[in-house]
Amino acid sequence: LPLATGCDSGGGSDEGLIQSGDVPLPARFSLAFKRPPVIKPASSDGTTDYFDVRAYTTRAEILPGVQTEIFSYNGTFPGPTFSVRKGRTAVVRTRNDLPVPLVTHLHGGKTPEASDGYPTDLLLPTSGWTAAAHQHGSGLTMEGVTAEGTRSYTYPNAQRAATLWYHDHRMDFTGPQVWRGLAGLYLVHDDEEDALPLPKGDRDVPVMIMDRAFNSDGSLAYPSIDPTLKTTPGVTGDAHNGMTGDVILVNGVPWPKLEVQGARYRLRLVNGSNARRYRVKLDPEPDAGEPFTLIGSDGGLLARPQLMDSLYMVPGERFDVVVDFGAYAPGTKVTLKNSLGDGSTAELMQFVVGAKAADDTSIPSTLSTVERLDPAKAVRTRSFTLARAREDGHYVYKINGNPFSTDRIWADVKRGETEIWEFTSTTHHPIHLHLSPFQVYKRGGSTTVNPEDVGWKDTARMMPNEKLSLLVRFDDHTGKFVFHCHNLEHEDMAMMANFRVS
Numbered sequence: 306l307p308l309a310t311g312c313d314s315g316g317g318s319d320e321g322l323i324q325s326g327d328v329p330l331p332a333r334f335s336l337a338f339k340r341p342p343v344i345k346p347a348s349s350d351g352t353t354d355y356f357d358v359r360a361y362t363t364r365a366e367i368l369p370g371v372q373t374e375i376f377s378y379n380g381t382f383p384g385p386t387f388s389v390r391k392g393r394t395a396v397v398r399t400r401n402d403l404p405v406p407l408v409t410h411l412h413g414g415k416t417p418e419a420s421d422g423y424p425t426d427l428l429l430p431t432s433g434w435t436a437a438a439h440q441h442g443s444g445l446t447m448e449g450v451t452a453e454g455t456r457s458y459t460y461p462n463a464q465r466a467a468t469l470w471y472h473d474h475r476m477d478f479t480g481p482q483v484w485r486g487l488a489g490l491y492l493v494h495d496d497e498e499d500a501l502p503l504p505k506g507d508r509d510v511p512v513m514i515m516d517r518a519f520n521s522d523g524s525l526a527y528p529s530i531d532p533t534l535k536t537t538p539g540v541t542g543d544a545h546n547g548m549t550g551d552v553i554l555v556n557g558v559p560w561p562k563l564e565v566q567g568a569r570y571r572l573r574l575v576n577g578s579n580a581r582r583y584r585v586k587l588d589p590e591p592d593a594g595e596p597f598t599l600i601g602s603d604g605g606l607l608a609r610p611q612l613m614d615s616l617y618m619v620p621g622e623r624f625d626v627v628v629d630f631g632a633y634a635p636g637t638k639v640t641l642k643n644s645l646g647d648g649s650t651a652e653l654m655q656f657v658v659g660a661k662a663a664d665d666t667s668i669p670s671t672l673s674t675v676e677r678l679d680p681a682k683a684v685r686t687r688s689f690t691l692a693r694a695r696e697d698g699h700y701v702y703k704i705n706g707n708p709f710s711t712d713r714i715w716a717d718v719k720r721g722e723t724e725i726w727e728f729t730s731t732t733h734h735p736i737h738l739h740l741s742p743f744q745v746y747k748r749g750g751s752t753t754v755n756p757e758d759v760g761w762k763d764t765a766r767m768m769p770n771e772k773l774s775l776l777v778r779f780d781d782h783t784g785k786f787v788f789h790c791h792n793l794e795h796e797d798m799a800m801m802a803n804f805r806v807s
């Protein structure tokens with residue numbers, strides 16, 4: 306439905322654009338594309354792989370010749386990529402040597418409550434932390450704190466192959482902590498997907514897109530960057546309606562260039578940005594055929610491929626596409642563009658097409674079996690309105706009239722039941738549910754949804770004044786989990802809610 310309407314240009318209607326200071330930015334497409342390192346298990350047994358992750362502050366050369374302080378998982382930005390198999394448990398032993406608490410959430414994971422990264426389930430720094438230091442506006446108490454220094458997160462990986470990602474989820478500070486680097490990819494593989502003749506190996510390419518801005522001294526620009534800040538970010542001003550920057554990073558590299566062969570590639574597109582929406586396109590498009598064949602989304606393979614000339618991506622969403630660079634003449638420079646951006650944010654990365662290469666891949670017309678959730682089985686419909694209000698000169702973000710609190714339950718659901726959840730707002734909010742994947746049922750009352758909506762999802766765009774209806778079956782785990790706006794600054798300002806599965 307709504308493409309690049311007026312309010313969609315320039316990265317969004319009213320998100321705050323942070324411009325980089327007087328720091329040298331590289332020419333677009335001058336730097337080499339990079340894949341984040343893949344983490345190897347420290348040990349493995351018959352059922353489980355054990356990984357060691359240390360979070361710490363370090364410096365990275367993101368801009369050439371400039372050192373930038375980052376919050377890192379294992380020293381890199383983005384953090385290491387996990388490559389795991391369905392059915393094998395991953396235990397991530399995490400040590401927090403940052404100066405601040407962290408909470409790791411596996412986005413898209415069907416993770417039991419104890420390891421899901423509830424916003425107050427803090428992993429305190431090894432250097433210590435005091436209760437007084439983190440009492441602030443939203444009433445966070447020490448309740449829920451489970452660990453000091455080190456802890457393990459256990460992921461059963463009892464789910465189909467999919468492109469997931471992990472990131473910090475600390476109450477009130479997710480935006481600044483992700484902005485500083487606490488995010489990475491988590492790829493689940495399974496036999497079903499491996500058996501398909503899709504591009505693999507070097508031709509399976511992660512494309513994690515994050516926008517950032519830099520201060521003149523090379524540090525990342527984020528107005529509430531002070532980790533000891535005692536007030537809730539954003540409540541005293543208008544600067545935190547969503548942070549967007551003027552530098553596009555792909556896998557942590559500004560506007561990189563990737564040399565590809567004339568063959569099919571799988572691109573795992575991940576919008577890891579705090580608040581920026583993208584509509585990605587290829588320029589030029591191939592002479593024949595659509596540029597993108599969409600094969601998967603948040604929750605893994607679609608039933609059937611979808612041909613698309615552009616893809617709309619809100620923060621948190623993932624799309625797996627196949628692009629056939631064999632359809633271009635050798636030497637062609639193909640730019641991945643963002644039609645919602647302008648200037649430096651209108652271009653993301655570039656592919657330089659080399660010689661035609663042997664290619665035995667294909668895209669089957671049936672990729673997988675995707676069960677359609679049946680609306681007739683829904684036991685109830687719940688409605689959620691997301692709204693921002695000006696109160697006493699401050700912005701307040703609420704779901705159904707209430708800002709997030711740890712003890713309020715917005716939805717009590719029974720394990721195994723299917724429900725319809727409807728979301729409305731007058732402004733953009735990417736909707737994300739933890740734990741159980743959903744399907745888009747209706748948009749604006751119509752069951753004709755976007756091609757991006759056809760598969761299993763955990764994050765979906767909600768467009769202004771367009772009711773978004775989701776079908777979700779809570780058949781994974783019991784416990785208390787959150788759903789929230791995935792504009793991280795909205796989330797930090799309490800646009801988040803609990804659901805409880807019992």
Ligand code: C2O
Pocket residue numbers: 410412472474621737739787789791
């Ligand atoms: Cu990607 Cu609750 O977050």
Ligand code: CU
Pocket residue numbers: 733734735790791792795796800
């Ligand atoms: Cu929002």
